[in-house]
Amino acid sequence: MPIIHHHISALRAALQPYRGQKNENQSSQPRIALVPTMGNLHDGHLKLVKIAKQHADIVVVSIFVNPTQFGEGEDFESYPRTLDEDVAKLATVDTDYVFAPSIDEMYPVLPPPTSVLAGAITTQLCGQSRPGHFDGVGIVVSKLFNIVQPDIAVFGQKDYQQLAIIKQLVRDLSYPIDIIGASIVRAVDGLALSSRNQYLSTAERQIAPVLHQALQYLAERLETGEQSPQVVQSFLIETQLRITDAGFTIDYLEIKTDTLDSVVSETDMFNVENKNLIILVAAWLGRARLLDNQLVIIG
Amino acid sequence: MPIIHHHISALRAALQPYRGQKNENQSSQPRIALVPTMGNLHDGHLKLVKIAKQHADIVVVSIFVNPTQFGEGEDFESYPRTLDEDVAKLATVDTDYVFAPSIDEMYPVLPPPTSVLAGAITTQLCGQSRPGHFDGVGIVVSKLFNIVQPDIAVFGQKDYQQLAIIKQLVRDLSYPIDIIGASIVRAVDGLALSSRNQYLSTAERQIAPVLHQALQYLAERLETGEQSPQVVQSFLIETQLRITDAGFTIDYLEIKTDTLDSVVSETDMFNVENKNLIILVAAWLGRARLLDNQLVIIG
Incomplete structure (x- = not known):
């Protein structure tokens, strides 16, 4: 079973021993992967974890329904929250840590005065119909990157614009993180899992x-x-x-x-x-x- | 003499062995401090380094005249660049690494489409007479934090608003970095060094x-x-x-x-x-x- 942390300081303390530690059979240091999710996991998410595990030694899955990426009248309140089931599913794919913070833990001040904006790429497609959505993604992903300090982060290609924005964010802010885009997982009839x-x-x-x-x-x-x-x-x-x-x-x-x-x-x-x-x-x-x-x- | 790196990848590689490594006489891991500067160093800067050294094992001083924090008609071109003298001064205060990147190294795309904005705190004081200045500070400091991934960063209190903005940035973006503000160093007649x-x-x-x-x-x-x-x-x-x-x-x-x-x-x-x-x-x-x-x- 993955170890669950709800607090930033506890997760950081748990990850610290891996940083810089040498693997027994390798000269390289263990790699930490982050898979950010909003929970309510399906096989698409589990594939992200499997890919993460192929590229890293330690996999951290974050589960956080991020309020700043939902607009007025969107489904923030009704978005399904299923932590126990999610953790059980994550256990089947060898997840090491689950980070499931509260809103207060992530946003001591809400909305935060600081913002991370990705510019022109956010004004098209989903950004046009969901104004502010990618600003919320920008800040929460920056925070998760800083909290976990992973070597790798895995995102699904279903949210293709989000993936492109995160690649740009990593380039522009010099995050030392490899971003891996995982191809879409579909139901047998072809519907993309969501x-x-x-x-x-x-x-x-x-x-x-x-x-x-x-x-x-x-x-x-x-x-x-x-x-x-x-x-x-x-x-x-x-x-x-x-x-x-x-x-x-x-x-x-x-x-x-x-x-x-x-x-x-x-x-x-x-x-x-x-x-x-x-x-x-x-x-x-x-x-x-x-x-x-x-x-x-x-x- | 400090070791000078001009490239992000080389600096990261040099710092990697310290991360997670245990000190011989301590159970704790070595701490890395960052002192961001624009070079042309004076005793105020050297005091920042001394304070950094008191709180950390490894001190990285960045020297980068950041174009994105200068406005139209400001002194970006004429700002004094004195790398050799700076490195000699840094040697006297036990600096471990100097990071002196080129503009291309820091900004493969200039201006970068991504921005880090600190909100209302930037619209007053210096932000009013230097529009965009703190946006440039926001992105360059975020980049330096991600490149160095320090445990501590030291800034001067002379740039008081900048220090307050960086403290807010660290809180809002969950950077695991202690920010230390160093009091102003003055000439004997009281003028703040600059x-x-x-x-x-x-x-x-x-x-x-x-x-x-x-x-x-x-x-x-x-x-x-x-x-x-x-x-x-x-x-x-x-x-x-x-x-x-x-x-x-x-x-x-x-x-x-x-x-x-x-x-x-x-x-x-x-x-x-x-x-x-x-x-x-x-x-x-x-x-x-x-x-x-x-x-x-x-x-």
Whole structure:
């Protein structure tokens, strides 16, 4: 069973002995990995832990429903909190430590006067429909990095924009942390695993895989079809219709270069060298806002 | 002589063996201290190093004239760069490592899209006359903290607002770093040591101690005089006149609670429990902008 800490000082004290300690069979020092989560864990999270364990000796999973990344009227209050079940699941994948702080422990002053802002990359996609969301992510991830001081941190590619923002944060703030992005874990029918899937009714759950299917369809069209703005636009409209016809309300459906570089115009997108494209979608089905994305390999 | 590193990776590699290593005569692990500077070192800086050495086993002094904390038309270009002399001085106070990175090393992308903002505390005093200055301080200090990962960092109280901002940053971002504020080192005539003092002409240098004398005068009046807003206001005006009559142009002269709490009104200032007051001044003399401050102990 993982050891659970609720206090920053206790977690730091527990991790301190590993820092700089030599492994018995290795000349290198033990590596510490962090997997930040909001709890309510599913197989997607457990895959993050498994990846962390492949790259590090000690794995710390944080479980914290972070208030600063929820906006007015969002699901902060109703977000599922299932610590006991989460810890039981984490025990099955060899987690060493769980860090489950209270809000007071993380934010003695709420909101904190200091902010960590990632700039232009946050104003598009999810940042447009959830203003302030990535500012909350920026501060909580900075805090977790400083509390745990890991060598590695693992994030899911389902939250693709978040992953890109964290990579930028690490570069710009010189964090000595390797960021690993883990590919999306899907249900057998293709739906990306998410804690918010449980907001779906049975009927909605059956419709939900259409999102992934539509992105796959669009990716294939882009990979094999003519890459003119007009043709791409018609593929996009066709894909939008597939999604909305199934019953979704689209928040955004966009094609970007995989760095989410906002400098690259849609016309130039296929001409940028050494960049793949990514299709990103956010769409509401009932009271669930679902995210998905699909890489497009331009041959 | 201290060992000089110009690259982040080399400094990190040099510090890694100390982390977690046990001291021979102690059960505790060696402590690393950081003293961030912009170089052109004087006795004030050397005192910071001495204090760092008292609290830590390994002292890293960073020397970096940080472009992001200088505004348009400020003295970034002309700021004195004297690395060889600085290293020689640091050798006299037992400095272990000097970190002197290039701008490219610190900012692969300049300006960096990510920012670390300290909020309301930055909009007053120096933040008002130097917009963006503390945003530059915020990012460079965050980077230095992440690069060095020190246990302790020492800053001078001459930059009182900067020290208060860094304490807030450490609290809000959960940096595991003890911040030590070192009291001001003064010339025999009372002028606070500063690299910018060398911008003064010989005549200006003789006038310059008036700034400290005026603050001392005001502190004595506040400590012994009647603490009504009217009386305090008249002391303030008298002090302003002493400073301007000597030839200074005042940027600001303010009395604050020592936490720089902007919530406390001037009328309430003397009634706040457990808080001391501080007088802060910034004033131009020729082409030098001089800072000074003076604590007021309310009995």
